[in-house]
Amino acid sequence: MEEAIGRLWHRLVTRAADGTHPxxxxxxxxxxxxxxxxFRALGGDPGLxxxxxxxxxxxxxxxxxxxxxxSGERLFPSRxxxxxxxxxxxxxxFPDAALNRDAYxxxxxxxxxxxxxxxxxxxxxxxxxxxxxxxxRVLRDWPGMARRYRRLVDAYLPRRRAPRELPDAEARRxxxxxxxxxxxxxxxxxPDVPAKTPPGEPVLLWLRPDSGERxxxxxxxxxxxxxxxxxxTKDGGEATHKAERADAPRDKHGLLLPFRAESLLSLAExxxxxxxxxxxxxPDPEAAQDxxxxxxxxxxxxxxxxxxxxxxxxxxxxAEDDDRIGVGIALPEWDYRKxxxxxxxxxxxxMLPRHAVPSPLPPRLAPTARRLRERFxxxxxxxxxxxxxxxxxxxxxxAVVRAHTDRACRRTPGENLHMALExxxxxxxCLLLADLSLSTDAWVSNEARVIDVIRDALLLFGEALRATxxxxxxxxxxxxxxxxxxxxxxxxxxxxFDARARGHxxxxxxxxxxxxxxxxxxxxxxxxxxxxARRLLLILSDGKPNDLDLYDSRYGIEDTRMAxxxxxxxxxxxxxxxxxxxxxxxxxxxxxxxxYAMLRRPEDLPHRLPxxxxxxxx
Numbered sequence: 001m002e003e004a005i006g007r008l009w010h011r012l013v014t015r016a017a018d019g020t021h022p023x024x025x026x027x028x029x030x031x032x033x034x035x036x037x038x039f040r041a042l043g044g045d046p047g048l049x050x051x052x053x054x055x056x057x058x059x060x061x062x063x064x065x066x067x068x069x070x071s072g073e074r075l076f077p078s079r080x081x082x083x084x085x086x087x088x089x090x091x092x093x094f095p096d097a098a099l100n101r102d103a104y105x106x107x108x109x110x111x112x113x114x115x116x117x118x119x120x121x122x123x124x125x126x127x128x129x130x131x132x133x134x135x136x137r138v139l140r141d142w143p144g145m146a147r148r149y150r151r152l153v154d155a156y157l158p159r160r161r162a163p164r165e166l167p168d169a170e171a172r173r174x175x176x177x178x179x180x181x182x183x184x185x186x187x188x189x190x191p192d193v194p195a196k197t198p199p200g201e202p203v204l205l206w207l208r209p210d211s212g213e214r215x216x217x218x219x220x221x222x223x224x225x226x227x228x229x230x231x232x233t234k235d236g237g238e239a240t241h242k243a244e245r246a247d248a249p250r251d252k253h254g255l256l257l258p259f260r261a262e263s264l265l266s267l268a269e270x271x272x273x274x275x276x277x278x279x280x281x282x283p284d285p286e287a288a289q290d291x292x293x294x295x296x297x298x299x300x301x302x303x304x305x306x307x308x309x310x311x312x313x314x315x316x317x318x319a320e321d322d323d324r325i326g327v328g329i330a331l332p333e334w335d336y337r338k339x340x341x342x343x344x345x346x347x348x349x350x351m352l353p354r355h356a357v358p359s360p361l362p363p364r365l366a367p368t369a370r371r372l373r374e375r376f377x378x379x380x381x382x383x384x385x386x387x388x389x390x391x392x393x394x395x396x397x398x399a400v401v402r403a404h405t406d407r408a409c410r411r412t413p414g415e416n417l418h419m420a421l422e423x424x425x426x427x428x429x430c431l432l433l434a435d436l437s438l439s440t441d442a443w444v445s446n447e448a449r450v451i452d453v454i455r456d457a458l459l460l461f462g463e464a465l466r467a468t469x470x471x472x473x474x475x476x477x478x479x480x481x482x483x484x485x486x487x488x489x490x491x492x493x494x495x496x497f498d499a500r501a502r503g504h505x506x507x508x509x510x511x512x513x514x515x516x517x518x519x520x521x522x523x524x525x526x527x528x529x530x531x532x533a534r535r536l537l538l539i540l541s542d543g544k545p546n547d548l549d550l551y552d553s554r555y556g557i558e559d560t561r562m563a564x565x566x567x568x569x570x571x572x573x574x575x576x577x578x579x580x581x582x583x584x585x586x587x588x589x590x591x592x593x594x595x596y597a598m599l600r601r602p603e604d605l606p607h608r609l610p611x612x613x614x615x616x617x618x
Contacts, residue, residue: 024097049586057074093204325350351488365459434474450602474505527572564591574595
């Protein structure tokens with residue numbers, strides 16, 4: 001009974017202190033798609049993604065009831081950094097659900113105008129001045145937003161503390177904030193406050209511009225590399241935290257040595273306790289959510305803690321490695337931060353599997369391969385009769401009958417009365433580029449891994465294209481940073497698809513990471529040399545671009561996108577088939593809305609890949 005009454009009392013006090021309205025809440029996960037379209041339609045950076053804001057302790061002065069209830073300690077201020085537009089996971093400040101939803105769209109419009117500001121910063125600027133200027137531009141460029149903004153301001157200002165309730169310095173600052181919200185641009189000089197004055201309450205309708213601070217990792221994969229934890233909130237949204245690097249303690253004493261009784265209750269920083277990872281219990285995701293800022297300290301030997309999950313894989317020795325073809329190729333790489341193409345920044349090495357042996361087609365694939373060859377044989381170039389020609393080796397009986405009928409009806413008869421035997425060629429070339437990174441070692445069923453599915457798909461693809469007579473090449477790639485991009489040439493354009501090519505495919509193994517931009521540039525150079533009217537670059541991937549360096553970020557996305565743009569400028573047709581269920585988050589940015597296809601069931605890849613080729617070359 002006491003616990004039930006306590007929970008009820010806590011709920012009532014917290015609700016009264018927060019002033020929130022959960023029944024009218026708007027959630028970012030439900031609005032992410034329309035918000036992204038809205039943000040980009042208003043001119044926002046197309047490379048930015050929408051993500052949940054990081055939880056912070058603003059440290060502002062709170063009302064007495066809020067301090068008693070312990071509410072308002074952790075907020076989610078909106079911000080924009082070089083990776084993402086980060087908005088609160090939930091907005092429930094208003095009793096009207098439409099107003100909470102409008103707040104998201106207002107922040108998206110504000111972020112689009114902050115992106116368009118030129119120059120992006122002025123001397124002495126702060127967030128308040130930049131938000132005022134951005135607000136004025138939104139109201140000027142998009143008059144339809146003015147009514148929405150006025151409704152938001154009228155409903156939001158009563159939620160903030162009145163200046164008369166605050167000390168003098170804070171009152172002047174709060175009055176300036178409210179004035180700037182009512183009449184954007186009217187506050188040119190911000191009031192000076194003493195250095196030790198608590199910060200002001202974050203403004204829901206303003207956006208914190210990019211300040212260059214470290215923010216939360218972008219995904220679970222990125223958080224492993226950067227050391228920034230990542231999880232999921234109770235309502236199913238993405239939970240992120242601000243991350244910082246901290247030095248581990250260098251003392252060599254035990255837990256309580258040297259012992260001081262007065263410090264027994266103040267041990268709150270680092271404990272250097274060595275134990276096996278297997279002894280760890282199940283991780284508690286809620287424990288990390290309660291922290292404001294997570295510190296990542298190096299391990300005893302100087303490695304990052306993230307090295308437990310992502311580590312620099314050593315390249316095999318020369319005696320065990322695959323055979324190298326040539327001396328390698330230096331390729332450029334796009335740096336979106338400097339808006340330039342860095343020449344000779346990546347080193348790509350062509351390779352052949354060393355221990356490959358000529359292999360027949362596996363018996364389990366023989367029935368499927370036979371059906372594909374029968375279907376694709378219909379696409380094979382051949383000699384066909386072309387009717388209704390002015391001259392030819394044979395008479396076109398249909399044309400002769402029509403001409404005789406027209407003459408009998410006193411009409412002008414046709415003159416194209418012959419047939420000619422012509423040879424029609426399929427003037428096209430295709431290069432299939434397969435991702436052979438370490439992620440392909442994952443299991444898709446109890447019987448097969450991703451790499452096994454890719455291997456079967458390559459074998460069936462080769463059998464199908466051999467029946468058409470089209471020129472094609474099969475390649476794979478993986479990478480270990482920019483100096484070690486491995487490009488596996490499984491079958492060249494000039495080589496037949498025979499037992500030797502099948503042996504190369506059977507010998508592929510998963511390994512390393514996915515520097516996709518460099519692989520696309522290398523494949524594009526090979527395909528450009530083919531004298532064909534249509535040249536298809538078909539990319540098979542199971543995840544987004546990543547590597548051990550900064551490539552595992554927006555840098556890799558933008559470089560891959562530029563490589564695709566370069567391929568299209570060269571007259572190639574790039575198309576990506578992915579088995580990544582989350583691929584829609586980045587593939588549209590890389591290949592455009594019609595430049596990719598997602599496969600929900602990876603085990604269907606061997607059957608779907610040849611049919612996709614038939615559709616693209618129809």
